[in-house]
Amino acid sequence: MGIIDILQSIIPAAIFFAAPLIFTALGGVFSERSGVVNIGLEGLMVMGAFVAIVSNLTLAGPLQSLDVWFDQSAPGFLSWLGIIQFGNLTPWVAIIIAIIISAIFSLVHAVASVSFRADQVVSGVALNFLALGVSLFLVNQWYGKGQTDMVEKPFYTADLWLLSDIPVIGPMFFTGYRTSYIAILLAFLVWFIIYKTPFGLRLRSVGEHPMASDTNGINVSRMRYIGVMLSGAFGGLGGAVYALTIAMNFSHATISGQGFMALAAMIFGKWHPLGAMGAALFFGFAQSLSVVSSTIPLLQNVPQVYLLIAPYVLTILALAGFIGRADAPKAIGTPYIKGSR
Amino acid sequence: MFASRFYNIVIPVISVILGLIAGAIIMLLFGYNPISGYAALWNGAFGDLYFTGETIVKVTPYILSGVAVAFAFRTGLFNIGVEGQVFVGWLAAVWVGVALDLPMILHLPLAILAAAVAGGLWGFVPGFLKAKFRVHEVIVSIMMNYIALYTCNAIIRSVITDNEDKTENVAESASLASEWLTQLTFSRLHYGFLIALIGAFLMWFILEKTTKGYELRSVGFNQNASKYAGMNVDRNIVLSFVISGAFAGVAGAMQGLGTFQFMSVNSGFTNIGFDGIAVALLGGNTALGSVLGAFLFGTLKVGALNMPSAGVPKELVDIVVALIIFFVASSYIIRWFLQRSKKEGK
Structure with a gap:
């Protein structure tokens, strides 16, 4: 087995595992850059996964029948819409709903930590409990059991037009999930927003020195609300993508620690969108190693446990060794009280 | 003014009560009887x-x-x-x-x-x-x-x-x-x-x-x-x-x-x-x-x-716990209410 074959099996798997972490870590960047700690990323992913699965299960049927309607009985002037495969849009619709609901759900954290001046760590922990409680309560309520059925319309891998035909690199990078490409593109977009736009400057400034921002006429509370809600949207997206590419159903164990890994990726990436993406890709890479190891001659005889703990050990070593210290945004964790010094 | 020690005791207690009330409201919204729900919870913890x-x-x-x-x-x-x-x-x-x-x-x-x-x-x-x-x-x-x-x-x-x-x-x-x-x-x-x-x-x-x-x-x-x-x-x-x-x-x-x-x-x-x-x-x-x-x-x-x-899904308790933690975290707002009501009482 040549090195290229090995890379061709590892790299797609790495990107595949990394995508949900990238989304969620980007959400964390928004929230923490605005000065609000977000331990609740885990809960936001839970909410996203839950909403995505439920809306996918609920909408798959109706959207499918829309296709049939357009094919058979739609009035002539609408028939061109029949080209759209509404049934196949189901997962996309599901993640959009998940984004919206999770952003609204994150308002709980925003209200508590910005308006009520709650301890942000406590509020984030509560968010995790609340997401799990609400989602499992509703699953029990709606489906009468502890977990949902498997979705019938998940995301599938698809070759990216033309690019997948490039020799060697094509199969490595361009035959995965659409959502993975979106994750990587979004990381660059978020970098642009945070470092190159007035909005990003304001967001960072309320996280570094809210009093100075306030003096300059920036509405600190409003920026922080936006930061937290964006983290809700992105966390929800991460959870939704995890649910519709990896888990396929929702139960108490669907999201177990991915949110914390995303948090780690964000800190590892020094609160920088591209750094967070790099860290998430690294976690994905390490995770893929333990999954595909059985097919790689060099790793075949290594006991599984070493490969399982490798990503975590490597992260610790990297942090202690050559990444150096990372400083959080200065005003992180402290509520801004007008008029106080 | 209240002493801070007083708050340290009162705020968790109020939070727990608020959390339980919120749980009762949720049970009502979903058509369960909150009294029998909480009675079942009590019996499940201390019934025998x-x-x-x-x-x-x-x-x-x-x-x-x-x-x-x-x-x-x-x-x-x-x-x-x-x-x-x-x-x-x-x-x-x-x-x-x-x-x-x-x-x-x-x-x-x-x-x-x-x-x-x-x-x-x-x-x-x-x-x-x-x-x-x-x-x-x-x-x-x-x-x-x-x-x-x-x-x-x-x-x-x-x-x-x-x-x-x-x-x-x-x-x-x-x-x-x-x-x-x-x-x-x-x-x-x-x-x-x-x-x-x-x-x-x-x-x-x-x-x-x-x-x-x-x-x-x-x-x-x-x-x-x-x-x-x-x-x-x-x-x-x-x-x-x-x-x-x-x-x-x-x-x-x-x-x-x-x-x-x-x-x-x-x-x-x-x-x-x-x-x-x-x-x-x-x-x-x-x-x-x-x-x-x-x-x-x-x-x-x-x-x-x-x-x-x-008849109540057991996950209700997770919601109650989460809300209690939220209320504890938001002690500022509870404190604010307490102080305001005290001022008005005078």
């Missing part, structure tokens, strides 16, 4: 001796994991790695309990000590890296959780047993189980409860009654001031993490030597550590508060298992 016993069994590790989180919090550290420290403590205790053959007076303390040492070592890593390299303790602790999970599984599978999914039961001389408690309640109630209370007492004693504890709290309040006063901040950070980890390790020992008597391969986390965060926060990061918080938490969790008998 068996349930009471199981509740205390659940409370025992919560006290210690809550104490572990609270102890670190008091030094200004967030130990989110209690979960992993519980794992290694559990494993160490069971390992000593299975492998050695000693009289009880030595065996049992040795097993518990092994758990404390293992948990302490696991806590040492994030503490040391924080002190030495300023690495964020949260991220290292999270990583250590996963390392603990997978390493413990591997040790159970290939070192302690021969490809089994769980260890043998610990020797009787290392067991916390008690015949008469079992006969009294028919539950898995064991003596670990007393050890948990001793743990909470130790936390209070170390923090409030020793010089070292004063230093630890001082570092938690203000690192620069502590440094200026001649304290070794780095060493205190490490020490705090080690002690916190030791408490967490003993929480694992309660599971290994008391509740289960063995350790099995886990596919995921037990949540004892993560729930410990909630317990500590509920208890305002004090020893007594953690004990009370653990009681509330354990009661709700065990009682919840009986709620389906009133």
Whole structure:
């Protein structure tokens, strides 16, 4: 087995595992850059996964029948819409709903930590409990059991037009999930927003020195609300993508620690969108190693446990060794009280 | 004005009441009877001796994991790695309990000590890296959780047993189980409860009654001031993490030597550590508060298992717990209401 074959099996798997972490870590960047700690990323992913699965299960049927309607009985002037495969849009619709609901759900954290001046760590922990409680309560309520059925319309891998035909690199990078490409593109977009736009400057400034921002006429509370809600949207997206590419159903164990890994990726990436993406890709890479190891001659005889703990050990070593210290945004964790010094 | 001590007691109580009311409203919205729901919860936790016993069994590790989180919090550290420290403590205790053959007076303390040492070592890593390299303790602790999970599984599978999914039961001389408690309640109630209370007492004693504890709290309040006063901040950070980890390790020992008597391969986390965060926060990061918080938490969790008998999904309790934590966190707003109502009363 040549090195290229090995890379061709590892790299797609790495990107595949990394995508949900990238989304969620980007959400964390928004929230923490605005000065609000977000331990609740885990809960936001839970909410996203839950909403995505439920809306996918609920909408798959109706959207499918829309296709049939357009094919058979739609009035002539609408028939061109029949080209759209509404049934196949189901997962996309599901993640959009998940984004919206999770952003609204994150308002709980925003209200508590910005308006009520709650301890942000406590509020984030509560968010995790609340997401799990609400989602499992509703699953029990709606489906009468502890977990949902498997979705019938998940995301599938698809070759990216033309690019997948490039020799060697094509199969490595361009035959995965659409959502993975979106994750990587979004990381660059978020970098642009945070470092190159007035909005990003304001967001960072309320996280570094809210009093100075306030003096300059920036509405600190409003920026922080936006930061937290964006983290809700992105966390929800991460959870939704995890649910519709990896888990396929929702139960108490669907999201177990991915949110914390995303948090780690964000800190590892020094609160920088591209750094967070790099860290998430690294976690994905390490995770893929333990999954595909059985097919790689060099790793075949290594006991599984070493490969399982490798990503975590490597992260610790990297942090202690050559990444150096990372400083959080200065005003992180402290509520801004007008008029106080 | 109210004294702050008064608030420290009143706010959790109000939060719990508000949380329970919110739970009742949710039950009403979904067409359940909140009175029979809560009655089922109460019966599920204290309905007879068996349930009471199981509740205390659940409370025992919560006290210690809550104490572990609270102890670190008091030094200004967030130990989110209690979960992993519980794992290694559990494993160490069971390992000593299975492998050695000693009289009880030595065996049992040795097993518990092994758990404390293992948990302490696991806590040492994030503490040391924080002190030495300023690495964020949260991220290292999270990583250590996963390392603990997978390493413990591997040790159970290939070192302690021969490809089994769980260890043998610990020797009787290392067991916390008690015949008469079992006969009294028919539950898995064991003596670990007393050890948990001793743990909470130790936390209070170390923090409030020793010089070292004063230093630890001082570092938690203000690192620069502590440094200026001649304290070794780095060493205190490490020490705090080690002690916190030791408490967490003993929480694992309660599971290994008391509740289960063995350790099995886990596919995921037990949540004892993560729930410990909630317990500590509920208890305002004090020893007594953690004990009370653990009681509330354990009661709700065990009682919840009986709620389906009133038709209510048991997950309702998770919502209630989350809301209680939110209310505790938002103490500012409760304080504001209290103060306003007092002013108007005058």
